[in-house]
Amino acid sequence: MHERLSFHIKRDSFLHSLNPLTKLVLTLALILIAFTFPYYWTPHILVLAAIIPLSLLGKVFREFSVTALRLIIPAAGFLFLMQAFFQPVGTDIIFKFYFLDMTMESVLFAFRNAMRVFVMVSAFTLFLVTTHPSELMSDLTRRGLPGQFAYVIISTLQILPQMQAKAQTIISAQRSRGLDTESSFLKRAGSLIPLIGPLVFGSLVEVEERAIAIEARGFTSKQVKTSLHEVPDTAFDQFLRWALLVFIIISIGLNLWLS
Amino acid sequence: MAFVTLQNVTYKYPLTEKPVLQNINLQIQEGEFVSVIGPNGAGKSTLCYALAGFVPHFFKGEISGEIEVDGKLSSKSTLDTWVLNVGLAFQNPFNQISGAKYTVFEEIAFGLENIGVPRDEMKKRVEDAMSLTGISELADRSPYSLSGGQQQRVALTSILVMRPRLLVLDEPTSQMDPIGTREVFGVVRKMAEEGMTVVMVEHKVEWIAEFADRVIALKEGQILMEGKPNEVLTSDLLTENGFGVSRYTSTAREAKKQGLWKKQNLPVTLDEAVEGFKK
Ligand SMILES: Nc1ncnc2c1ncn2[C@@H]1O[C@H](COP(=O)(O)OP(=O)(O)O)[C@@H](O)[C@H]1O
Ligand SMILES: [Mg+2]
Numbered sequence: 264m265h266e267r268l269s270f271h272i273k274r275d276s277f278l279h280s281l282n283p284l285t286k287l288v289l290t291l292a293l294i295l296i297a298f299t300f301p302y303y304w305t306p307h308i309l310v311l312a313a314i315i316p317l318s319l320l321g322k323v324f325r326e327f328s329v330t331a332l333r334l335i336i337p338a339a340g341f342l343f344l345m346q347a348f349f350q351p352v353g354t355d356i357i358f359k360f361y362f363l364d365m366t367m368e369s370v371l372f373a374f375r376n377a378m379r380v381f382v383m384v385s386a387f388t389l390f391l392v393t394t395h396p397s398e399l400m401s402d403l404t405r406r407g408l409p410g411q412f413a414y415v416i417i418s419t420l421q422i423l424p425q426m427q428a429k430a431q432t433i434i435s436a437q438r439s440r441g442l443d444t445e446s447s448f449l450k451r452a453g454s455l456i457p458l459i460g461p462l463v464f465g466s467l468v469e470v471e472e473r474a475i476a477i478e479a480r481g482f483t484s485k486q487v488k489t490s491l492h493e494v495p496d497t498a499f500d501q502f503l504r505w506a507l508l509v510f511i512i513i514s515i516g517l518n519l520w521l522s
Numbered sequence: 523m524a525f526v527t528l529q530n531v532t533y534k535y536p537l538t539e540k541p542v543l544q545n546i547n548l549q550i551q552e553g554e555f556v557s558v559i560g561p562n563g564a565g566k567s568t569l570c571y572a573l574a575g576f577v578p579h580f581f582k583g584e585i586s587g588e589i590e591v592d593g594k595l596s597s598k599s600t601l602d603t604w605v606l607n608v609g610l611a612f613q614n615p616f617n618q619i620s621g622a623k624y625t626v627f628e629e630i631a632f633g634l635e636n637i638g639v640p641r642d643e644m645k646k647r648v649e650d651a652m653s654l655t656g657i658s659e660l661a662d663r664s665p666y667s668l669s670g671g672q673q674q675r676v677a678l679t680s681i682l683v684m685r686p687r688l689l690v691l692d693e694p695t696s697q698m699d700p701i702g703t704r705e706v707f708g709v710v711r712k713m714a715e716e717g718m719t720v721v722m723v724e725h726k727v728e729w730i731a732e733f734a735d736r737v738i739a740l741k742e743g744q745i746l747m748e749g750k751p752n753e754v755l756t757s758d759l760l761t762e763n764g765f766g767v768s769r770y771t772s773t774a775r776e777a778k779k780q781g782l783w784k785k786q787n788l789p790v791t792l793d794e795a796v797e798g799f800k801k
Contacts, residue, residue: 397624410636418621421666428666472617475576479610480620480633480680483602487638491631491645 270391278321278389282500283399284406290390292507297382299518303371306378314385321393327385335384339377346373396420401490410488414477523593524549525719526573526688531587533568533577542568544743546587550721552687555714557730557751558723560740561764566723569740570612570692572596573721575604591688606637609686613693615673618680619665626668626676627652627661633684651683655709670697678706682713689713691722707733727755727768731790739765756788770795 273279278286293313297306318327346369348360353368400413528548534541542565550556560566571577578585579601589596592607611618623629627648634644652658657675660668665676674697681689691710695703707729714720714735724730730737730751737754739747741763747754754760756771768790777783777799789795 395624397628400622414622421621469617472612472614473619473621475571475580475610475612476618476677477620477632478576478580478601479574479605480684481602481605481636484606484637485602486636488635489638489640489644490635491628491641491648493641 270388271395272323272326272392273395274322274393276320276322276393278317278323278393280495281393281503282494282496283394283402284496285500285503286390286394287399288504288507290386292511293386294383295511296514297379300514301518301521303375306375306382309382310378310385314382314389317389321389323389323392326392327389330388331381331385335381335388338384339381342380343373343377346376395492398492398494401492402494402496404488405490405494410482414482525552525554525592526550526721527588527590528572529588529590531572531585531589533572533583533585535568535581535583538583542743543572546743546745548738548745548748550719552719553714553717555711555720555722555733555735556738557734557736558721558738558740559725559727559730559755559765560723560746564740565743566740567612567692568743570610570690570721570723573688573690574608574610575599575601576610579604605686606684607686608688608690609681609684610690611674611677611681611692611694613696615670615677615697618677619673624664625662626657626665629665629676630680630683633680637684647683647685651679654712655679655682656705671699671702674698675702675706678709682709686718688719688721691720693723693725695724695726703729725766727766728770728791731755731768731794739763741765752787752790752794755790774798 281289293309297309315324318324321327347365348363348369350369350372352372353366355367356364357367357370358365396417400408400417404410404413526549528546531543531546532541533543546569558566558569568577571581572585572589573591575596577583579596585597591604594604594607596604620629620632623632630648630651631644634647639647649658652661655675655678657672657679660672660676665673668676674694678691678694689710695706698706703726710720710722711733722734734751736748737751738745739754739760746763747757747759755767761767761772761775770789770792774783774788774795778788783798784801785798789798
């Protein structure tokens with residue numbers, strides 16, 4: 264049960280072997296360029312020239328496509344419709360649906376924004392899928408991110424599935440004592456109140472015990488921490504990070520200059 | 523000189539009215555394996571926290587008396603250095619999972635990362651500790667996917683790997699089956715043979731009788747009795763005070779009344795009972 268608490272997919276690929284910080288910079292670069300580069304087709308080109316090739320380089324094209332079809336495209340599609348109908352730009356109406364109408368301008372505007380969001384979510388997805396959270400944190404702590412900070416991030420990432428599992432356990436327990444979790448919504452909402460106590464109070468006691476447990480394992484020790492995982496950081500990584508930084512600066516600079 | 527000394531220790535949590543530990547005086551030698559028994563609320567866990575530095579450094583509250591381990595006074599130390607000498611594993615294994623690691627191997631390495639052990643030595647120590655407690659095959663599992671008993675083993679291993687001088691265990695086998703319990707007692711005994719000092723809160727008196735050097739019976743925050751496992755675990759004082767005893771002890775006690783148990787001492791374990799009835 265709950266073997267998988269992260270999005271990470273273990274593969275042996277070029278993208279997996281990059282340093283986590285490089286991938287983080289790459290992700291941010293893609294997002295910033297998609298949003299700031301002053302050329303209409305930028306996000307569309309990024310999808311073809313960066314997102315898809317990256318998913319291939321990471322050997323996760325299949326998994327990525329599934330996520331894109333199930334999650335990212337529906338979300339971006341919804342955004343597209345909202346903006347295409349409600350963005351009050353342009354005058355020549357090309358489509359009418361009762362009182363709602365689309366103009367050429369609003370469609371173009373919405374299409375670009377939807378693509379920008381698609382690039383953003385896709386870039387993050389690829390980052391999470393190809394980067395092990397422990398490696399990311401090891402690398403960032405090595406570079407000076409405080410250990411407490413790293414701990415909070417990782418344990419938060421893990422806590423949702425745990426809370427879910429716990430809520431499920433409590434629900435089963437309460438149901439076996441006759442709690443109604445299956446009839447109408449309002450009735451159910453009311454009868455869920457008994458769950459809040461154990462979930463919240465349980466959590467507080469847990470937080471105290473967990474604090475003791477990690478303290479007992481030297482968490483606040485003043486020694487310089489080491490890390491189990493050796494995280495690669497090659498000359499190529501460093502080159503790539505600088506190159507991406509230059510791209511970001513050019514993109515933002517052009518944006519400011521042209522506007 | 524004793525390795526662990528508690529002198530007149532009295533302690534009250536911030537929210538409790540009367541002291542949870544009262545005038546505790548205790549000396550433990552290096553390499554000794556001491557077991558603590560007592561009913562619910564007797565203060566066993568609090569005693570563990572006091573040894574491990576969490577009382578008073580973490581819980582605050584009012585403390586008097588002195589706690590000394592390895593020549594250092596708890597009152598003059600900080601928690602982050604104290605824990606390097608004294609390891610603590612407690613009852614609920616789920617809450618001892620760091621929550622920051624994805625595999626058992628990483629989980630056990632967590633403490634070593636925190637205290638800055640170099641990577642190669644770290645791996646070696648984690649592997650050794652895992653084979654000692656018999657969990658090598660769990661290395662790549664998620665700590666959350668394990669059974670309660672397995673999680674307890676991981677919790678124990680996570681502390682053992684740090685090689686504390688004093689090991690404090692609060693009901694470390696509560697979710698284990700008899701085989702697991704026996705193994706844990708065996709590991710703890712072995713650590714004691716190698717010089718680690720151990721304080722272990724337990725209910726399973728038969729194992730205590732077989733493995734521990736000394737038993738301390740705690741009641742309402744006071745030491746009711748202490749001594750050799752057999753003396754303490756078979757004493758009438760314990761029964762009068764409502765402590766659980768081994769079924770062999772109660773059987774032999776009945777038998778003694780009927781004149782069927784001839785020996786002076788009562789048994790705690792099955793072996794002792796068989797031995798005694800043979801005579
Ligand atoms: N964090 C705390 N704050 C206040 N009182 C506590 C706390 N922990 C335990 N106690 C109280 O201290 C007493 C002894 O508890 P404990 O040491 O957990 O006993 P045991 O482990 O023997 O069951 C109990 O009355 C308990 O209610
Ligand atoms: Mg307790």
